[in-house]
Amino acid sequence: MTTTALYDIPGPRTRARHRLYGLIGAVAICAVIAWVVSLLFATGQFTAAKWAPFTYKGIQELLLRGLGNTLRAFGFAAVLSLALGGVLAVGRLSVHRPVRWVSTLVVEFFRAMPVLVMIFFIYVALKVAPLPALVAGLTLYNGSVLAEVFRSGINSVERGQGEAAYALGMLKTQVMTHVLVPQAVRAMLPAVISQLVVALKDTSLGFLITYEEFLHAGKLIASNLDYDLPFIPVVMIISPIYIGLCMLLSWLANWVAKRQRRNPKVETAEVAPPEPGTLLPGMQQAPHG
Amino acid sequence: MNVLLDNLSLYGEGLLGTVELTVYASLLALALGFLMAAFRVAPVGSLRGFGTAWVTVLRNTPLTLLFFAVVLGLPRFGVVLPFQLFAVLALGCYTSAFICEALRSGINTVPVGQGEAARSLGMTFPQTLGEIVLPQAFRSVIPTIGSTLIALAKNSAIAGAFSVTELLGVYKPLNELGYSIVWTFVWIAVGYLIVTLTISALFTLLEKRFGVAR
Numbered sequence: 082m083t084t085t086a087l088y089d090i091p092g093p094r095t096r097a098r099h100r101l102y103g104l105i106g107a108v109a110i111c112a113v114i115a116w117v118v119s120l121l122f123a124t125g126q127f128t129a130a131k132w133a134p135f136t137y138k139g140i141q142e143l144l145l146r147g148l149g150n151t152l153r154a155f156g157f158a159a160v161l162s163l164a165l166g167g168v169l170a171v172g173r174l175s176v177h178r179p180v181r182w183v184s185t186l187v188v189e190f191f192r193a194m195p196v197l198v199m200i201f202f203i204y205v206a207l208k209v210a211p212l213p214a215l216v217a218g219l220t221l222y223n224g225s226v227l228a229e230v231f232r233s234g235i236n237s238v239e240r241g242q243g244e245a246a247y248a249l250g251m252l253k254t255q256v257m258t259h260v261l262v263p264q265a266v267r268a269m270l271p272a273v274i275s276q277l278v279v280a281l282k283d284t285s286l287g288f289l290i291t292y293e294e295f296l297h298a299g300k301l302i303a304s305n306l307d308y309d310l311p312f313i314p315v316v317m318i319i320s321p322i323y324i325g326l327c328m329l330l331s332w333l334a335n336w337v338a339k340r341q342r343r344n345p346k347v348e349t350a351e352v353a354p355p356e357p358g359t360l361l362p363g364m365q366q367a368p369h370g
Numbered sequence: 371m372n373v374l375l376d377n378l379s380l381y382g383e384g385l386l387g388t389v390e391l392t393v394y395a396s397l398l399a400l401a402l403g404f405l406m407a408a409f410r411v412a413p414v415g416s417l418r419g420f421g422t423a424w425v426t427v428l429r430n431t432p433l434t435l436l437f438f439a440v441v442l443g444l445p446r447f448g449v450v451l452p453f454q455l456f457a458v459l460a461l462g463c464y465t466s467a468f469i470c471e472a473l474r475s476g477i478n479t480v481p482v483g484q485g486e487a488a489r490s491l492g493m494t495f496p497q498t499l500g501e502i503v504l505p506q507a508f509r510s511v512i513p514t515i516g517s518t519l520i521a522l523a524k525n526s527a528i529a530g531a532f533s534v535t536e537l538l539g540v541y542k543p544l545n546e547l548g549y550s551i552v553w554t555f556v557w558i559a560v561g562y563l564i565v566t567l568t569i570s571a572l573f574t575l576l577e578k579r580f581g582v583a584r
Contacts, residue, residue, distance in 0.1 A: 084482055085411060085478065086481065086483075086484050086503050087411060087485060087495075087499065087503060088413060088485070089486075089489065099414050100415075103416045106414055106420070110416060120447055193562075193566055194524070194559060194563075195525070195527040195538070196524070201541065201555075202555045205545065205551060206551040206552055206555055281432075282431075282432040282433070285432035285435055286434055286528070288438070289434065289528070296432075296434060299438075300438075312442060313446055316439045316443055319435070320435060320439065323432060324427060324430050328426065328430045331429070
């Protein structure tokens with residue numbers, strides 16, 4: 082166990098006391114879980130009628146199609162946001178002032194807006210089909226956040242690296258592509274993947290604009306009277322898959338981060354995970370401990 | 371411009387709904403997040419495990435799924451509450467995971483020597499916690515909490531799609547009344563900017579007042 086400022090490393094008697102507390106805590110947690118399960122049984126969530134639909138081929142296909150649509154929206158949104166993020170980051174790092182201003186304005190505006198407002202605006206006002214509306218909304222938001230990640234990644238490469246490259250007579254583009262970007266990419270990879278987790282989670286917003294994704298498929302099954310409204314079973318099946326997918330991607334981000342920490346090639350750069358926008362220029366992120 | 375002036379009360383109601391949601395959910399998230407952070411730094415194994423599970427699961431749950439489960443799921447257990455309360459519950463629980471992580475990393479930034487010095491002066495655990503560790507941790511987490519609460523305000527838009535009165539939901543009646551949709555959304559966007567900028571300004575003020583450079 083790591084040491085904290087809160088307490089000393091416990092001795093044998095304290096450890097015994099902690100074990101007792103741990104036991105009491107475990108019993109309390111188990112009691113709560115048992116209560117919830119008994120509530121599930123009492124309200125008849127485990128009756129055969131509610132679970133039978135999941136053995137039907139049609140229902141399974143419906144769920145799989147929903148999952149496929151979710152992943153398709155995620156794929157489009159991920160690729161497009163990375164592209165938009167790259168463009169906006171280049172714009173923000175540009176030496177031409179107007180380009181910099183426009184990119185900053187775009188990035189700050191889309192980071193400050195709720196994603197759902199943009200998705201609804203594109204869907205309702207511009208009368209776009211659900212999938213493009215969802216992808217466009219996600220791209221604008223995540224692209225803007227990624228632009229900030231890219232920019233801070235490039236800026237976090239030690240200044241001497243760029244200066245040395247310029248001193249060797251490299252051009253602006255060469256310095257970028259040969260010196261700064263390769264070092265920055267390694268450092269910001271975990272932050273980029275964490276932002277993709279956000280994009281994956283936000284594909285579920287498609288449910289609200291009737292895009293036929295995973296949650297939508299679940300809703301269709303749950304509201305079927307023939308199957309005795311199997312709402313809780315649907316949630317029990319959908320959530321582990323959804324949460325599992327996101328956890329997998331988060332775990333990948335952690336794994337990459339851990340690997341990079343041992344990688345001597347990324348010593349010169351350090352990128353903090355992306356945070357929601359803070360809007361006011363005076364407010365800077367505190368370094369994480 | 372007409373859209374706003376003609377429907378000032380509708381917009382006002384929406385803005386008030388968003389503010390109420392944000393304030394109540396923030397309070398819930400701060401309280402729950404504090405509790406979970408306490409669990410996660412506790413020397414008791416089972417509590418630490420529970421806190422870790424809470425944070426890992428909620429951070430990887432799509433908020434829409436959580437809303438779906440809470441708003442449509444809890445009534446199946448006979449828990450019938452107003453929609454607004456459900457929304458506060460979902461938003462608060464979701465954000466508590468992020469608050470917990472912010473607080474925990476804040477506590478971890480306090481150097482171990484600070485606690486050791488406090489104990490060697492004979493301070494008890496509550497004194498160490500209240501006089502030494504938390505004041506320092508609080509100062510270092512102000513910006514992170516601020517951006518988490520801004521994210522909460524933006525996430526509250528999802529509640530509008532689950533029949534809670536709030537700003538985004540304003541577009542529906544106005545759309546039916548035949549107002550220009552683009553302007554409707556422009557004023558909704560302005561409303562959200564007002565909310566987020568207020569939170570941002572509040573936390574900038576807090577940071578100016580309490581923040582310390584370490």
